[in-house]
Structures are given as C-alpha cells and as structure tokens.
Amino acid sequence: MNTTIRDHFSNIRHHETNPTYKEMARTFIYQEFKRSGLDTEFHNFSTTRNVPGSNIIGILKGKRFGTFKDRIAGIGAHYDTVRNSPGVDDNGSGVAAMLEVAKRAKILDRLNTAIFVSFDMEEDDLTGSRFFVEQWLPQFLVSNYRADPSKYADQMKLHGFYILDTVMEYNTSDQSQKLPPIWTPELQRTLFPSFYNAMVADNYQGDFIVSIYREEDESLDKALSHAWQLLSDPLYQMESLQLPISNLTMLIDGGFGDFLRSDHTNFWRKSLPAVFMTDSANYRGDMINCYHESCDNRNVMLTEDNLKFLGKQADALYNSLLYLEETGTASADTIKGIINMFRVHPQLNVTL
Secondary structure, three states: OHHHHHHHOOOOOOOOOOHHHHHHHHHHHHHHHHHOOOEEEEEEEEOOOOOEEEEEEEEEOOOOOOOOOOOOEEEEEEOOOOOOOOOHHHHHHHHHHHHHHHHHOOOOOOOOOEEEEEEOOOOOOOHHHHHHHHHHHHHHHHHHHOOOOOOHHHHHOOOEEEEEOOOOOOEOOOOOEOOOOOOOHHHHHHHOHHHHHHHHHOOOOEOEEEEEEOHHHHHHHHHHHHHHHOOOOOOOEEEEEEOOOOOHHHHHHOOOHHHHOOOHHHHHHOOOOEEEEEOOHHHEOOHHHHOOOOOOOHHHHOOHHHHHHHHHHHHHHHHHHHHHOOOOOOOHHHHHHHHHHOOOHHHOOOOO
C-alpha cells in the first residue's frame, strides 16, 4: 500500500487544480479492479454545476448472483480531493486499503457478490455516492435480479457497505485525539460509555480506527469487530460507536453532524446498511492541522505506524467479507488460517 499511495495517490486529485493526476488515479483504480478479476465499469454523472464525475465500480459475482438469496457486501472509498491537498490520508488511504482487499477477494469461491466502488466528487457534496445509491445500484439490481425498484432494499437483504474515509492517521501521543466541542464528558459517558472509558484509560490517544453505525448496520460492525479481534498487533485498536438515533435530521439537530461527513450518509438516506470507518480526520494528530491542507502529503503521512495501522484495516476488512459469507468456511478457525496466509502489513516495504 505504501507504493500504491506514493505512486498514485500522493498528489492533488481535483477536477480544476490537477485534472491530469486525477484522471491517472481513476485509470489506475480501474486497471487494479480489472487485474483483480472484477467486472469493472465507469459510472459517469454530472454535478449540479455540470462538472463531469466518474465512479469506478468492480463486481465480484458470487454463485448466488442474480437471485434474491444473494447477500451483497461491499467496500467504498472516494478518490477525489479538495483543490489544494494531496489527500494522502483523505482519501488515498481508504482507496489503497480497498484495492488491497479487492486483490485478494477471489481467493475463496464466494456464494455472495461483493462490490467495490471508488466514488468521485465526495468533496463536492457527496455527489458520486449519491448517484451510486440513487441511480447505479437500483438499475444494477433491477437489471440483474429483477428487483422491484421500490422494494429492492428489502427484497435483496443487502449485507451493506463499509465506507472508508481518512483512515491512516495513528498517533499514540497523549491528548492527540480531539472530539467535537459539543461532546462534553457527560455526553460521552451517557451515549458511548465504553468509548469514553477507553479514551480516559488511554489518555485520549489517537491509536484506533472508529466504526460508526446505526442499529440497522449492527451486523456489519459485528463482522468487522470479530475480524479485528482475531488479528494480532493490539497496539492498533478499533472502537465502535453506535449512534443513538437513525433519523438523519435528528442526528444533525442533535449535534451529530460530524458523523455524516462522508459517503455512507447517502446509503443511510436510502435506508441501506453502511458502516463509516475513519480515523476522525481533523480531530486527530497531524490531521488537526493537515485536514484539507497541503501537509496531508506522503512526507507527513507515510510513516511506518500509519502504514501498519492501514494494513491491519485491510486485513480486517477482507476477513469481514469472509465472516459475512454463509458458506461455513468463514468460521473462526478458517479466518485465523487465512489471516496467517494473507497478512498485508508485514510486507509493506515501508520507505520513509
């Protein structure tokens, strides 16, 4: 992943300030999906300002493809950046982890279909993911599964999607993890007691990935938590935050707007299951100053700890897809064996 980020996601990927590099990144994602054996396509759209955008979608068909028994699971990560930032953490990190999972996705003979998607224009009002959930996904399900457009979420019983955005900042300094000002200690204790206790015990170190989900997304979080616990490297931790309400308007009004800052929000708007994975972006370590700035670059972000942290996420995501399978091969013993066979981070070839 070090090489992937360094060579393909370490410069600005914005349609105005660096369209050439953005197109190169888009082409690289497409080619990597194809090399991974996925049925790959571009999904083109236009923003409200008539700026063209393009999602890249890779499909790994399972044996249940085309039937209502298919329990589709997926991973998504946006590849665009704001106009002035190289976006190594935001979100070259998420794309690199997704590509690592896609490379290994055909190791086992799958029953269920997996979809990998790299969204465009996340930094422009989450536009790419909105078109994905409102346009591409319904058309895909109607065409291939004969699903009723008004009922496909119920008919298909999707496992859902893991959405990765800004996921590689790892910081073990005390008080390196900040929280939104509205998050008083009393609020933390009341709504997220286990998270609060972990933060206090760790003196608010930014040494964890956070999985943010609603009650409807609990099975996705459980799969990820289970896969994470089976991995080694306890220094790299995971915290789960289940939101107390699911209604988006109520979340915003209740001070939870920071939980709705990425592409998972469009899945939730359509009542589709999704988990938001993040390092908390501008609330942690270097990213407090580097979020959407020029210092979100390879010199700052491509450290050994950050890359090992990202590698553990790729391992956990791959094993989460196995855990969600219904083959019986995704037992704890099998997952442990696969972990030993296909661990990402010992082979990172870190160059600092």
